[in-house]
Amino acid sequence: MAAGSPYGAFQCITATFATESVLTVQLNRSKQRNAMNPRMWDEIGECFRAVRADPDVRVVVLSGSGGAFSAGLDLKESPSDLLSSGNRDASRQAYRLRTLVLNLQASFTAIQDCDKPVIAAVHGVCIGSGVDMLTACDIRYCSADAIFSVKEVDLGLAADVGTLQRLQKVVGSDSWVREVCFTARHFGSDEALMQGLVSRVFPNPQALTDAALELATSIAAKSPVAVMGTKHLLNYSRDHTVSEGLAYTAVWNAAMLQSKDLTKAIAAGLTKKPTTFAKL
Numbered sequence: 001m002a003a004g005s006p007y008g009a010f011q012c013i014t015a016t017f018a019t020e021s022v023l024t025v026q027l028n029r030s031k032q033r034n035a036m037n038p039r040m041w042d043e044i045g046e047c048f049r050a051v052r053a054d055p056d057v058r059v060v061v062l063s064g065s066g067g068a069f070s071a072g073l074d075l076k077e078s079p080s081d082l083l084s085s086g087n088r089d090a091s092r093q094a095y096r097l098r099t100l101v102l103n104l105q106a107s108f109t110a111i112q113d114c115d116k117p118v119i120a121a122v123h124g125v126c127i128g129s130g131v132d133m134l135t136a137c138d139i140r141y142c143s144a145d146a147i148f149s150v151k152e153v154d155l156g157l158a159a160d161v162g163t164l165q166r167l168q169k170v171v172g173s174d175s176w177v178r179e180v181c182f183t184a185r186h187f188g189s190d191e192a193l194m195q196g197l198v199s200r201v202f203p204n205p206q207a208l209t210d211a212a213l214e215l216a217t218s219i220a221a222k223s224p225v226a227v228m229g230t231k232h233l234l235n236y237s238r239d240h241t242v243s244e245g246l247a248y249t250a251v252w253n254a255a256m257l258q259s260k261d262l263t264k265a266i267a268a269g270l271t272k273k274p275t276t277f278a279k280l
């Protein structure tokens with residue numbers, strides 16, 4: 001890792017370059033099944049904000065270490081404000097809780113907003129905030145052993161860090177979303193594939209990792225201007241009407257169509273010769 005790298009000082013996640021331009025980010029509390037403690041939560045946000053600012057990163061692969069993707073919120077080490085009011089009055093406690101939830105949300109929104117495609121590779125359990133995080137990723141693959149649960153109702157709360165906002169936009173069936181959110185029942189990789197939560201299932205975690213890295217490498221070879229713009233416009237268009245999306249795309253591309261990548265890519269296509277693109 002380069003000296004002064006923004007990815008060097010993490011304790012609960014590991015971020016390393018698999019290739020010159022593909023960053024692998026791994027949740028790294030395998031003994032706790034990658035349950036998210038406050039430090040991990042902060043590091044996820046910090047890491048993806050660094051990804052956004054780092055021209056060397058073109059694609060990220062996000063996974064869990066050990067036997068699981070993530071067991072969700074760390075139930076033993078949860079943020080101190082969550083379970084005790086410390087005798088504060090209700091409005092002050094509410095203000096603190098609101099700030100806490102906004103900060104947790106921001107960590108996953110940093111994945112959505114990092115401008116580089118994020119490929120989630122899920123093996124083992126993906127529970128609670130694991131699902132919230134998953135829905136903020138661009139592409140979701142899993143291995144056959146993956147088990148998912150939108151667990152929050154079983155803990156007496158409505159999910160508040162992304163699932164209830166993003167899952168309906170990720171999968172086609174509102175009825176299915178409501179079923180899994182109301183019941184917290186476990187579902188497996190076949191069901192996740194059928195509903196479109198993941199786009200591919202692999203026989204084992206090694207095949208999953210290989211496929212995620214292969215996909216990341218192929219995307220990383222494309223024009224970063226085109227890939228970054230595509231992510232940005234897909235996100236914008238998902239959250240706006242078609243006519244708003246089209247209008248915004250026209251303005252965006254009025255700038256981006258001036259990229260040298262365009263002439264380079266067209267020439268490469270016509271001559272059938274591979275080409276490379278400068279980083280952002």
Ligand SMILES: CC/C=C\C=C\CC(=O)SCCNC(=O)CCNC(=O)[C@H](O)C(C)(C)COP(=O)(O)OP(=O)(O)OC[C@H]1O[C@@H](n2cnc3c(N)ncnc32)[C@H](O)[C@@H]1OP(=O)(O)O
Binds near residue numbers: 077128155
């Ligand atoms: C403001 C709120 C913001 C966000 C809210 C998010 C809500 C959620 O995320 S809800 C989901 C919470 N998570 C859970 O309910 C999962 C609880 N864990 C389990 O059900 C199981 O541990 C398992 C994940 C299915 C894994 O089972 P198994 O493989 O049999 O391992 P275990 O022996 O049970 O666990 C090993 C080790 O990990 C610890 N651990 C597991 N999950 C958590 C967790 N969520 N928090 C803290 N620690 C966890 C478990 O206690 C074991 O530790 P030991 O020290 O070895 O006992």
